[in-house]
Amino acid sequence: MNFNNSPVTVRFSKASSHYPLGIDAVPNIRDISFTPATISLGQDLGQRATLQVTFVDHPDTDTGPAGDPYRTERGYNPYEQGTFWGKFRARYPFLQGRPIRLIRGYLGQTLGEMDVRHYVIDSFDGPDFSGAFTIKAKDILKLADNDKAKAPKLSVGFLNADISASASSFTVQPSGAGATYPSSGYINIGGSEICSFTRSSDTFSITRAQFDTAAATHQAQDRVQLCLQYSGDDPAEIIYDLFVNYAGIDSSFIPLSTWQTETATYLQRVYTTLIAEPTGVNDLVSELVEQAALAIWWDDSTQQLKLQVLRAIPTNAQTFDENVTMSLGVSDQPSTRLSQVWTFYGLRNPLLKLDETSNYRSVELMVDLQSQSDYGVEAVKQIFSRWIPAFGRSVAARLNALILGRFKTPPRRFTFSLFRDFNPQLGRGYRLEAYNIQDMFGARTSAPLQITRLSPGEAKYDIEAQEMIFVQLDDSDLSNRVIVVDTNTTNFNLRNVHDSLYPQITDPTDITVTVIISSGVIVGSSSTNTPAFDVGDWVDDLSITIECHGRIQGAGGKGGNYNQNGSPGGTALYTRYPIDLEVSDGEIWGGGGGGGSGTAVFVIYAFGLGGGGGAGDVPGAGGLSDPGLPTLSPGSNGTLTAGGAGAPIGDATGGIPSGTGGGPGLAGANATKTGGAAGKAIDGVSFVNVTAGPGDIRGSEVN
Numbered sequence: 223m224n225f226n227n228s229p230v231t232v233r234f235s236k237a238s239s240h241y242p243l244g245i246d247a248v249p250n251i252r253d254i255s256f257t258p259a260t261i262s263l264g265q266d267l268g269q270r271a272t273l274q275v276t277f278v279d280h281p282d283t284d285t286g287p288a289g290d291p292y293r294t295e296r297g298y299n300p301y302e303q304g305t306f307w308g309k310f311r312a313r314y315p316f317l318q319g320r321p322i323r324l325i326r327g328y329l330g331q332t333l334g335e336m337d338v339r340h341y342v343i344d345s346f347d348g349p350d351f352s353g354a355f356t357i358k359a360k361d362i363l364k365l366a367d368n369d370k371a372k373a374p375k376l377s378v379g380f381l382n383a384d385i386s387a388s389a390s391s392f393t394v395q396p397s398g399a400g401a402t403y404p405s406s407g408y409i410n411i412g413g414s415e416i417c418s419f420t421r422s423s424d425t426f427s428i429t430r431a432q433f434d435t436a437a438a439t440h441q442a443q444d445r446v447q448l449c450l451q452y453s454g455d456d457p458a459e460i461i462y463d464l465f466v467n468y469a470g471i472d473s474s475f476i477p478l479s480t481w482q483t484e485t486a487t488y489l490q491r492v493y494t495t496l497i498a499e500p501t502g503v504n505d506l507v508s509e510l511v512e513q514a515a516l517a518i519w520w521d522d523s524t525q526q527l528k529l530q531v532l533r534a535i536p537t538n539a540q541t542f543d544e545n546v547t548m549s550l551g552v553s554d555q556p557s558t559r560l561s562q563v564w565t566f567y568g569l570r571n572p573l574l575k576l577d578e579t580s581n582y583r584s585v586e587l588m589v590d591l592q593s594q595s596d597y598g599v600e601a602v603k604q605i606f607s608r609w610i611p612a613f614g615r616s617v618a619a620r621l622n623a624l625i626l627g628r629f630k631t632p633p634r635r636f637t638f639s640l641f642r643d644f645n646p647q648l649g650r651g652y653r654l655e656a657y658n659i660q661d662m663f664g665a666r667t668s669a670p671l672q673i674t675r676l677s678p679g680e681a682k683y684d685i686e687a688q689e690m691i692f693v694q695l696d697d698s699d700l701s702n703r704v705i706v707v708d709t710n711t712t713n714f715n716l717r718n719v720h721d722s723l724y725p726q727i728t729d730p731t732d733i734t735v736t737v738i739i740s741s742g743v744i745v746g747s748s749s750t751n752t753p754a755f756d757v758g759d760w761v762d763d764l765s766i767t768i769e770c771h772g773r774i775q776g777a778g779g780k781g782g783n784y785n786q787n788g789s790p791g792g793t794a795l796y797t798r799y800p801i802d803l804e805v806s807d808g809e810i811w812g813g814g815g816g817g818g819s820g821t822a823v824f825v826i827y828a829f830g831l832g833g834g835g836g837a838g839d840v841p842g843a844g845g846l847s848d849p850g851l852p853t854l855s856p857g858s859n860g861t862l863t864a865g866g867a868g869a870p871i872g873d874a875t876g877g878i879p880s881g882t883g884g885g886p887g888l889a890g891a892n893a894t895k896t897g898g899a900a901g902k903a904i905d906g907v908s909f910v911n912v913t914a915g916p917g918d919i920r921g922s923e924v925n
Contacts, residue, residue: 254275262511433496552659562589564603567617653671776902805917
């Protein structure tokens with residue numbers, strides 16, 4: 223059989239004496255069953271709309287768009303051989319995922335004037351002995367189900383040989399598999415280690431032990447899985463990418479620019495994660511729906527996927543009352559009540575289970591004590607966020623406030639019907655008035671609601687709606703960008719961290735950036751060549767404030783190896799952009815310089831002694847003593863608060879003990895060789911306006 227994969231439209235109808243003769247359709251529909259979609263507000267992707275159409279089988283002449291184009295060349299009478307659905311099933315086995323439309327209208331309307339709803343075919347059955355053939359369809363979001371769509375896609379490559387824990391490259395098999403990977407990115411080797419990579423053909427050059435994983439040996443044929451990374455991306459763009467590139471949803475169904483306008487206006491947050499294993503698209507998008515407070519649904523009349531940032535229903539929204547509603551049901555939902563929300567964020571290792579609390583750097587807790595007192599029992603919701611990165615406490619706090627604001631008092635569920643004269647929209651916000659919706663004094667009031675289910679019938683709409691009790695966040699919430707450093711970290715670049723949490727700033731009007739380093743937290747550096755805190759580059763005229771209640775501390779200089787000078791300490795705070803600094807109860811310490819090396823003399827032989835490491839975070843290492851005399855001790859490592867001792871001369875007959883490493887902001891001591899210079903407390907002091915201080919600043923302040 224030749225299969226021509228080109229679109230063909232076939233129409234079917236119920237058998238009816240008043241069916242319009244001008245519309246070409248096969249009248250073999252026995253029954254239509256429709257269950258509308260249910261939107262899940264800020265929780266997940268909800269429930270799919272389901273359309274089930276049952277047809278009757280019958281003889282057929284094989285004419286029309288679904289017929290046999292070569293029937294005149296056949297040696298049989300098609301009306302006498304086989305049946306319509308028996309032949310249809312054999313000819314069109316590839317129906318899954320094909321579009322199907324449900325069209326309803328009135329006598330006298332053209333097809334273009336009728337109500338059209340759009341779905342995709344999910345499965346079909348029959349024909350059975352009774353002649354029944356059934357097609358089942360869902361809305362387009364069915365394509366994102368976990369059993370149909372995963373991100374990232376499964377990679378085909380695997381190691382062609384064993385690699386050690388220190389190997390810096392490997393080759394993949396089968397030959398040519400490298401072309402299925404990008405030129406750079408992150409990979410997961412054997413399900414246990416994440417590495418960054420660059421690639422040339424089938425050969426990968428790797429940096430080991432990324433994202434809190436450990437370098438390990440790996441065996442030949444261990445899989446090499448490409449990871450999917452989103453870094454400071456708009457949730458509208460993330461969901462678009464997941465739907466289009468991993469779920470196969472046609473991009474024409476997604477009005478991306480409208481989505482971006484929605485998130486830019488009402489959310490102004492970006493999200494960051496690394497997905498190290500193929501994960502269901504439904505799960506990934508549902509996490510974002512919850513953690514960005516979104517609603518996503520398929521509009522079956524416009525063939526568009528809608529995205530909305532949840533927000534309060536305005537008081538002037540369209541109102542329905544007893545004059546237009548045919549019925550009204552009001553249900554309490556006590557199981558939805560919450561009194562506490564815990565959001566874990568700052569995922570450490572993306573290869574571990576998402577619900578392991580020890581796998582997160584931070585948690586934000588919000589409690590409504592009044593609710594707990596009123597109800598007499600706690601109701602706790604835990605969120606494990608792969609999408610909110612480290613230092614995103616303000617993002618987590620906003621999420622907690624939105625969720626607790628909606629559910630500290632259980633929202634009501636409303637059911638009612640409207641005549642088709644009205645045009646209610648799925649997902650839209652309205653207000654509802656009725657004699658039985660009253661305030662505590664018995665006065666009529668209106669309930670804000672959002673339609674979560676809409677079933678269009680021949681004469682009316684049946685509606686389900688969720689009460690939208692919404693905390694009204696401060697209007698400045700979207701422009702005051704707060705970053706909370708609540709755990710120890712190193713090499714903090716403010717611009718990079720900001721851009722992992724918030725959209726990049728191109729117009730600084732009415733935007734402020736505030737960084738809060740919590741008490742007891744140390745922002746350090748892994749190298750004396752890198753400042754502990756780098757303000758970074760910004761657009762002109764942006765207001766930046768750093769509140770340091772903890773400590774910013776440069777790395778300690780290394781003690782001088784035998785016959786070498788000590789290394790200088792590292793810089794604590796570096797800026798070339800104007801900032802306000804509040805440091806009255808905080809500390810800014812330059813790294814201590816490493817001590818200079820000394821000399822131990824045994825009669826006529828001289829041996830070099832290692833200097834002590836400077837104080838810092840990280841502390842400087844002690845210098846090595848001359849390996850020609852193994853009994854000589856090395857210099858001691860520095861600590862956070864003190865330099866390490868230099869190596870002593872021991873039982874030598876003379877000499878100069880090596881220099882002690884410098885304390886915070888101090889130079890290393892001189893010995894035979896010179897001690898390292900003190901690290902700078904502030905490099906760029908002319909850009910710093912100390913608004914609260916002076917604090918504990920140790921080290922030079924220079925430009």
